[in-house]
Amino acid sequence: SQQGEEDPQALSIQEGENATMNCSYKTSINNLQWYRQNSGRGLVHLILIRSNEREKHSGRLRVTLDTSKKSSSLLITASRAADTASYFCATDGGNQFYFGTGTSLTVIP
Amino acid sequence: DTGVSQDPRHKITKRGQNVTFRCDPISEHNRLYWYRQTLGQGPEFLTYFQNEAQLEKSRLLSDRFSAERPKGSFSTLEIQRTEQGDSAMYLCASSPTGVLWDFGPGTRLTVT
Numbered sequence: 001s002q003q004g005e006e007d008p009q010a011l012s013i014q015e016g017e018n019a020t021m022n023c024s025y026k027t028s029i030n031n032l033q034w035y036r037q038n039s040g041r042g043l044v045h046l047i048l049i050r051s052n053e054r055e056k057h058s059g060r061l062r063v064t065l066d067t068s069k070k071s072s073s074l075l076i077t078a079s080r081a082a083d084t085a086s087y088f089c090a091t092d093g094g095n096q097f098y099f100g101t102g103t104s105l106t107v108i109p
Numbered sequence: 110d111t112g113v114s115q116d117p118r119h120k121i122t123k124r125g126q127n128v129t130f131r132c133d134p135i136s137e138h139n140r141l142y143w144y145r146q147t148l149g150q151g152p153e154f155l156t157y158f159q160n161e162a163q164l165e166k167s168r169l170l171s172d173r174f175s176a177e178r179p180k181g182s183f184s185t186l187e188i189q190r191t192e193q194g195d196s197a198m199y200l201c202a203s204s205p206t207g208v209l210w211d212f213g214p215g216t217r218l219t220v221t
Binding site: 004031035040041042043044045048088092094095096097098099100101102 | 113115142144149150151152153154157164165198200202207208209210211212213214215217
């Protein structure tokens with residue numbers, strides 16, 4: 001079964017706006033990662049945040065982690081049409097990662 | 110291109126046929142993973158190799174599924190007697206450490 005759950009399931013915004021998506025998980029983790037998937041393609045790693053970190057930045061991406069609430073958020077600032085994709089959080093679980101069901105982001109030009 | 114590659118990218122087969130997919134990981138990565146993703150869902154773990162050893166298999170990997178990684182390089186995933194429920198994207202990933210993964214483009218299987 002999948003451990004992470006993203007919210008919302010779908011998000012539609014205008015180009016230039018910020019997009020925020022959330023991930024909740026069930027058990028303790030060592031790290032949490034966010035991936036992007038364009039339609040029909042493989043996953044691209046965006047950012048990793050370790051359990052002892054609270055916030056991390058990478059370009060237009062900002063990830064937060066609250067281990068007490070077992071949740072993480074991904075903020076994409078100044079969105080572009082090319083950001084249109086599905087976004088997944090993944091939590092470590094032994095030899096594998098558990099992926100959520102994803103947030104489908106549409107950025108309207 | 111030195112990324113993870115998968116072949117074929119698309120496969121259409123009739124129910125009951127056998128299919129085999131191949132994954133070529135990044136050469137220095139000793140860890141290799143297979144995942145399955147159905148439409149609208151996140152990827153689900155199938156199996157994990159460290160070098161040539163298959164160390165973990167999901168309950169999703171029924172008796173009709175078999176995976177190999179001879180010599181610890183490329184890997185194959187075979188599905189025997191395919192069923193319509195096997196229609197999905199099959200993703201391969203590799204990693205040197207088990208923390209940061211590189212995913213391949215996937216093989217989309219359609220069983221008619």
